[in-house]
Structure formats: structure tokens, C-alpha cells
Amino acid sequence: MVPRPLASLALASVLLAPRALLAQLPCFPGTCPPPAPAAPPRPPPLTPEVELATRARLEAEARARLEPQARATAAQQVDDERRRAWIERGVEREPNPVRIRLPLIEVSAAGRMLATFGEDAYAQEGVGLGARLRPGEPLAVEIAAAYASVDPAGVARVGAVTLEPSAVFLWGRRDRIDLYLRSGLEVTLPFDDGARPPEVILGGHVGLGFQFRAARIGRGGFVGWFLEGRGLVRGGLGGAIAAMRGPHAGVELLFGPSVGF
Secondary structure, eight states, X not given: OOOHHHHHHHHHHHHHSOHHHHHHSOOOTTTSOOOOOOOOOOOOOOOHHHHHHHHHHHHHHHHHHHHHHHHHHHHHHHHHHHHHHHHTTTOOOOOOOOOOOSSEEEEEEEEEEEEEOSTTOEEEEEEEEXXXXXXXXXXXXXXXXXXXXXXXXXXXOEEEEEEEEEEEEEEOTTSSEEEEEEEEEEEEEEOOTTTOOOSEEEEEEEEEEEEEEEEEETTTEEEXXXXXXXXXXXXXXXXXXXXXXXXXXXXXXXXXXXXXX
16 A cells, blocks of 8 residues: 555655646546647648639639629610610600800890880880800899980980890700899980980880890800890980980880800
């Protein structure tokens, strides 16, 4: 029988032995630790040849998978286009609207006819030029100048030059027709000294009209024509012609070509 001190010493030696020494000792079945996992195999080195071969293989697989779908889609598009052309065969298409791009500058030439109301009424015919700036929709500003021949009753004709600044509200830039409303001032300067017209005629007007865009020019311009009707109030200062002196009202018709660029 082993003495107790020797058994205790042997047990302490086993417990305090290094792990490397314990690993060399034999173990009993069921008490052995699991073996260490094996190191994963290293992939082959990546060379340009391997990379090209891998890329070619992946492209071939993708082409084989996607090419039938692409062919079917193209065939369906061709069939839809043929069907649409057959349906539209013989149908006359409407012309595309002449749309414009803002900002835009418009220039117009106008023939003008005016008539006033009252006992001392007079008629006026003339021509004019106008320039309009359209920074956006609907507001625009315009300045126009006109030369007119005034025909007061019982008096020789009187020449006059008119300057008209105005504000214009336009709608319809996506269609062929612009509808607009204007309001502005008028300064008229008669220049016939023999008939003694007023030195200056001041007034204002309100107008309603439309502008038809017939054709496109450039990327966002147009060529067209316009028609406008106005109501006005005027008053002459000084002079000997009663029809032109003092406040009076009238109507005016304007028409002519216009161009935008």
C-alpha cells in the first residue's frame, strides 16, 4: 500500500505539470480532448491567366442566361411598333403645338384704327412697332411707339407720335395661341402747328387680345400674328381742337405680324 504522503505528492505533480507534458501522456478513451482542426487549403495564386479565364466563364454564363430574354423583348417591341403603325395607318395627325421657351423677346408691327365717342368724336389711323419682354409666365412688359394721322371733324388732319409702356399678362405658351390682357399708359405728341392741336395728350388703356403662333423658328422662337381690342381714356392739354382737348374715351383695334426669339 502506497503511503498517503507519496500519493498526495504524485497527484500534485500531475496537476501542476505543464500542458505540453500532459499532452504527451496517454489518455483513456472518452477523456481525450478533440483534435485540432486542420488548416483550410490555400487557394491557388491569382494570375492574369486565371483572372481572364474566370471572367470569360462568367460572361459566357451571363450571356447564355440573358440573351433569350433580350431577344424576346426586342421581338415584342418590333411587334408593338408594327401594330401601332397599322392602327395609325391612314390617320392624319394633328400638327404639334408651336411651344416657346422663356425668357423670350417679341417684336410686333401693328396697323391701328381708333375712334372716339361723343359729340366731338374723331378717328385715327396709324402704324406702330412694339417690343415685349417675357421673363416668365404670365407677366411681361412692353414698350410700343406709333405714328398716327388724327382726323378731327371740321379740321385738317393732324400727325401725332404716341409712346405706350404697358404691363401684359399672357397665358398659353404650351399651345399655339397666347391669350393676353394688357394695361398701360399713353403719351401722344401732336406736331401740326397750323391746326393748333393740344401740346400733349395723356391717357391710359386696357386691352384684350390673342396671338397665334404659326411656325417655329430656332429652338424656342416663333412667327405669328396677333389681334387686339382696346378701350382707352385720353385728355389733351391746351390747343384749339375741341375734339382732342379735355377728357374723351374711345376704342382701338390693333392687328399685325409678330415674331419671338
